Amino acid sequence: MTTMTEKASGLREFKMPDVGEGLTEAEILKWYVQPGDTVTDGQVVCEVETAKAAVELPIPFDGVVHALHFPEGTTVDVGQVIIAVDVSGGAAAAAAPAAEPVAAPAAEPAPAAEAKPEGRTPVLVGYGVAVSSTKRRARRGVEVPAQQGETLYAATALQAELNGHGAAPAQRPLAKPPVRKLAKDLGVDLATITPSGPDGIITREDVHAAVAPAQAPAPAAVPAPQATQETPVRVQAPAPAASYDGARETRVPVKGxxxxxxxxxxxxxxxxxxxxxxxxxxxxxxxxxxxxxxxxxxxxxxxxxxxxxxxxxxxxxxxxxxxxxxxxxxxxxxxxxxxxxxxxxxxxxxxxxxxxxxxxxxxxxxxxxxxxxxxxxxxxxxxxxxxxxxxxxxxxxxxxxxxxxxxxxxxxxxxxxxxxxxxxxxxxxxxxxxxxxxxxxxxxxxxxxxxxxxxxxxxxxxxxxxxxxxxxxxxxxxxxxx
Incomplete structure (x- = not known):
């Protein structure tokens, strides 16, 4: 199914794609851009939830956001237009200065808008391109550079945070998923650890060494049943205590x-x-x-x-x-x-x-x-x-x-x-x-x-x-x- 259309006015429309096999609809969970924002080929513009998973959608062209057709929380049928982008050169050039604070690391000038990083691979749902494994995309849509001079994909949700600091976001510490999980369980910030593994990878030993001083006091007792069985499938955090505020019932829509x-x-x-x-x-x-x-x-x-x-x-x-x-x-x-x-x-x-x-x-x-x-x-x-x-x-x-x-x-x-x-x-x-x-x-x-x-x-x-x-x-x- 075609997921984009182009009009004579220079507007290109991006339609809700089928991000699974035969799915008919998806709910828009979060917009990462707003009208007037500059977007680049491969930039994630929104997160949607299908009946199977949450998926981030990248835009397959450069331009300036003209309109968002649906608000967050709306369930949209596959094939419906969800965003319109002005791809005319003048509009894009006019909006370019707004993105400069997060367009490139401070140590080097921002690359031209038409320049594309090498080694790009297909993105998750098959539209546009994404940067190769030398870079990781942050949770909310910002590309974190592996070295200076690479282009950052900007998300407006982070502009206010990044503007005024005058520095590009730091590179994500290198560690395998089990090591990240261990660090999270022990309350250790990976960014504070000096890696000892090959190629600067943080190891389990590095995490234990970082937490060792804090573990000097006697640890709290752990119930025996929990100590005998560890499992990786409990990924849901304990729910907070309910606060009813006088309401006798709460209705939650069944969706996704x-x-x-x-x-x-x-x-x-x-x-x-x-x-x-x-x-x-x-x-x-x-x-x-x-x-x-x-x-x-x-x-x-x-x-x-x-x-x-x-x-x-x-x-x-x-x-x-x-x-x-x-x-x-x-x-x-x-x-x-x-x-x-x-x-x-x-x-x-x-x-x-x-x-x-x-x-x-x-x-x-x-x-x-x-x-x-x-x-x-x-x-x-x-x-x-x-x-x-x-x-x-x-x-x-x-x-x-x-x-x-x-x-x-x-x-x-x-x-x-x-x-x-x-x-x-x-x-x-x-x-x-x-x-x-x-x-x-x-x-x-x-x-x-x-x-x-x-x-x-x-x-x-x-x-x-x-x-x-x-x-x-x-x-x-x-x-x-x-």
Whole structure:
């Protein structure tokens, strides 16, 4: 679908694109520009929310903003014009001085408006261009230069902040997503850390060294259940205490991700005949292996937790029982088919402020343990920032949802539409357990596997669940069974 039109007057119109597969509408969450602002090819002008994710839209041409056709909070159909830009040379030249304070680093003159940085790659939704990986775009639309002399893409929301300081924004500290997460959890500002890694990359050791002096006082006690299970899928901050101000009810419109999730869950529940099976198991050996892997040099800088080994165990169980990795195709004229998948796109359910999303790790079956850990870390970092793309949530085959992070023992998960199985992981906590003929405290959890009974019978579902549990009880089977 064409997303822009041009009029004789020199105005070019940009239409709401289909930023996913077959989406019909999107809500405008935030405008980063206003009428009269200068925009450049590839600059992000707004953020929209589809039924799958929040996405930033870049403008595919240079000019001056003439009009915004819809206010923030409006749901717009795909194909409708959302912004008009005056691309005539005179208007653009007249507006150019207004953007000079943030157009280039103070150390060098601003490059000409028509100059384009080299090494540019396609932007998220396929319109215009974006700067290559030598630069990162800040959260609100400003390109942060990797070196002096590169062009900054200005967002008017930051002009007031940047004007008057006389300096370009500083380069973002280099660190892997797991290290950024560690720094955030420990309250450490990465900008204050001197990196010791190659190419100026901040390592986990750098973060720990920075926080060590502040940790001299005795740390606060941590409840035992939380200490035994770490997970990367809880990305929603605790909600603040409610303040009703005398109101007895509050109505919140159902839209965006929440609306799509509700429709998908209702459709799944009333289309696929769900069966859920449970198993309670001793994962003490798996927890010990997690601690050992944290010290392994091959896993340094990666997020290692029980979910990583649970994911690997499920992948091995699927390899031993490939019949669980299927989907149902209604076909034509009632000729339904069961589609056997020879790949596993492993979904990880993540709770975000916008609702539940299920991004997936593509071809997870081919990943080594370090690769799987890296993918999980990146998935969580992206979900936490609210930047999960629609493509990351498409094509899943099997899903894991970790309800244990909330202290819940188990549940009966609903299938992600188009998939045949979903595994719920309960809280891991010390419980009395018969071990070698004696009752001892062991680390215990409960797994729940829901599957589509049209394609997966009780025997197959039971084998997958039993194999997953057996691996977590004896993690050496990750080697012998793989």
């Amino acid at each position: 991700v929440r609306k799509a999730t509700a429709a998908a869950m209702v459709g799944s529940a009333f289309t696929a005949p769900h069966v859920t099976e449970f198993v309670t198991l001793d994962v003490t050996r798996t927890m010990r292996l997690v601690e050992e892997l944290k010290q392994d040099k091959e896993m340094q800088g990666l997020r290692v937790n029980p979910l990583l080994l649970i994911a690997k165990a499920l992948l091995v169980a699927i390899k031993r029982n490939p019949g669980i990795n299927v989907s149902w195709d209604e076909g034509h004229e009632g000729n339904a088919e069961i589609v056997q998948k020879h790949y596993v796109n492993l979904g990880i359910a993540a709770a975000t402020p916008r609702g539940l999303i299920v991004p997936n790790i593509k071809d997870a079956h081919d990943k080594t343990l370090p690769q799987l850990a890296e993918e999980l870390g990146a998935l969580v970092a992206t979900a936490r920032e609210g930047r999960t793309s629609p493509a990351a949530m498409q094509g899943g085959t099997v899903t894991i949802t970790n309800v244990g992070v909330f202290g819940v023992d188990t549940g009966t998960p609903i299938l992600n539409p188009g998939e045949s199985a979903i595994l719920a992981v309960g809280a891991i906590k010390p419980q009395p357990w018969v071990h070698k003929g004696k009752v001892k405290p062991r680390q215990v959890t409960t797994l729940a596997l829901s599957f589509d009974h049209r394609m997966v019978d009780g025997e197959l579902g039971s084998r997958v669940l039993a194999d997953t549990a057996a691996i977590l009880e004896q993690p050496k089977r990750l080697i012998t069974w793989a």
